[in-house]
Amino acid sequence: MSDQSLVSDFKQAMQELAASVNVITSQHDGSRNGLTATAVCSLSMEPVSMLVCIHKDVQALAEIRASGYFCINVLSTDQQSVSDVFAGSTGARGEQRFLEAGNWTSSQSGAPMLDDALASVVCELEEINTSGTHSICIGHVREVRLNRGSSPLIYARQQYGTLTELPETEKAA
Amino acid sequence: MSDQSLVSDFKQAMQELAASVNVITSQHDGSRNGLTATAVCSLSMEPVSMLVCIHKDVQALAEIRASGYFCINVLSTDQQSVSDVFAGSTGARGEQRFLEAGNWTSSQSGAPMLDDALASVVCELEEINTSGTHSICIGHVREVRLNRGSSPLIYARQQYGTLTELPETEKAA
Numbered sequence: 267m268s269d270q271s272l273v274s275d276f277k278q279a280m281q282e283l284a285a286s287v288n289v290i291t292s293q294h295d296g297s298r299n300g301l302t303a304t305a306v307c308s309l310s311m312e313p314v315s316m317l318v319c320i321h322k323d324v325q326a327l328a329e330i331r332a333s334g335y336f337c338i339n340v341l342s343t344d345q346q347s348v349s350d351v352f353a354g355s356t357g358a359r360g361e362q363r364f365l366e367a368g369n370w371t372s373s374q375s376g377a378p379m380l381d382d383a384l385a386s387v388v389c390e391l392e393e394i395n396t397s398g399t400h401s402i403c404i405g406h407v408r409e410v411r412l413n414r415g416s417s418p419l420i421y422a423r424q425q426y427g428t429l430t431e432l433p434e435t436e437k438a439a
Numbered sequence: 440m441s442d443q444s445l446v447s448d449f450k451q452a453m454q455e456l457a458a459s460v461n462v463i464t465s466q467h468d469g470s471r472n473g474l475t476a477t478a479v480c481s482l483s484m485e486p487v488s489m490l491v492c493i494h495k496d497v498q499a500l501a502e503i504r505a506s507g508y509f510c511i512n513v514l515s516t517d518q519q520s521v522s523d524v525f526a527g528s529t530g531a532r533g534e535q536r537f538l539e540a541g542n543w544t545s546s547q548s549g550a551p552m553l554d555d556a557l558a559s560v561v562c563e564l565e566e567i568n569t570s571g572t573h574s575i576c577i578g579h580v581r582e583v584r585l586n587r588g589s590s591p592l593i594y595a596r597q598q599y600g601t602l603t604e605l606p607e608t609e610k611a612a
Contacts, residue, residue: 272487272580272581272582272583273484273487275583275584275585276487276560276580276583278558278583278585278587279513279557279558279560279583279585280481282459282513282557282558282585282587282591283459283461283479283481283513283558283591284457284458284459284591284593284602285457285458285459285480286455286456286457286458286595288456305480305481305482306456306480307458307478307479307480307490307492308453308456308478308492309478309492309570309571309573309575310570310571310572310573311446311571311572311573312571312572313571314445314446314449315570315571317480317492317570317575319480319481319482319490340452340455340456343605346605384452384455385451385452385455385456387449387452392570393570395568397482397483397488397490397565397566397577398482398483398484398485398486398488399483399484399485400482400483400484402482402490402575404570407445407449408445409445410445410448410449410451410452412448412451412452412455414451414455418455418456418457418595420457420593420602422459422591422602423602425604426604426605427602427603427604427605428602428603428605429457429593429595429596429600429601429602429603430600430601430602430603431598431599431600432516432519432599432600432601
């Protein structure tokens with residue numbers, strides 16, 4: 267497999283990997299930063315921790331490093347516009363993104379929590395490991411807020427979707 | 440927030456984090472191993488790499504370390520029984536899991552690829568970093584096989600589901 271076709275096939279494979287859409291936020295010296303991310307995992311149960319993969323050169327990563335905290339906001343289907351703004355589709359950056367989309371409150375750590383997110387998980391930064399183009403931010407969970415009523419916003423195959431329970435017939439397969 | 444309620448809230452938050460269901464496989468000294476995992480991310484584009492979080496004490500992790508390769512098989516809705524078997528629900532272990540569910544072929548590295556998985560991505564193990572209860576396996580992508588026809592099998596809220604495209608009205612929200 268040539269390098270070029272490997273990369274092309276890898277990109278297509280990653281489009282098949284469905285995931286919740288999250289907005290990762292931080293606050294440092296009174297300035298708020300955030301970006302949309304799908305590469306987010308539960309990591310450890312003891313201590314409770316999560317990880318998020320962020321491009322190593324983005325400003326949001328520098329802000330997370332400086333503040334020592336980040337908040338993972340798990341979006342609902344009602345928050346597609348928040349995802350778009352924090353993915354940069356409107357051209358807004360930094361504080362402007364928070365003004366354009368969503369209602370935000372400050373966590374104890376300062377990291378912004380999105381009102382009506384399915385879950386907001388505030389993590390204290392434990393370490394950042396860079397591997398290739400991206401950095402893995404590992405954080406210990408310090409604060410959790412839940413709003414579990416709505417449906418999850420999922421991204422796959424280059425489009426937004428939501429979760430539908432499988433019918434019982436398929437479950438039995 | 441007490442430690443106990445933090446852990447309980449964290450568990451509930453993680454139920455809201457929807458993700459594709461994958462079976463991670465390896466082969467070492469002629470013996471095949473595999474387990475079901477949802478904590479799987481695309482990591483880097485240059486080099487192309489992925490990560491998967493696996494409990495640090497499971498046999499499958501030892502086998503990945505020994506073989507130096509692992510394959511991430513992204514499941515379709517038709518492969519719920521494969522997910523169940525590799526999650527341990529039938530009590531099968533090691534080679535027996537491969538006999539109970541799915542049709543498997545060997546990748547060039549030896550790591551088993553699941554026929555009709557939406558994607559199978561073979562990675563060469565780059566490093567393993569342990570954090571708390573889990574280890575992060577980082578691998579460089581060496582081989583990709585695609586079968587993109589079916590719907591992705593997704594796990595969230597303690598049940599299986601699949602992806603439904605959002606209606607245009609919600610998209611405009």
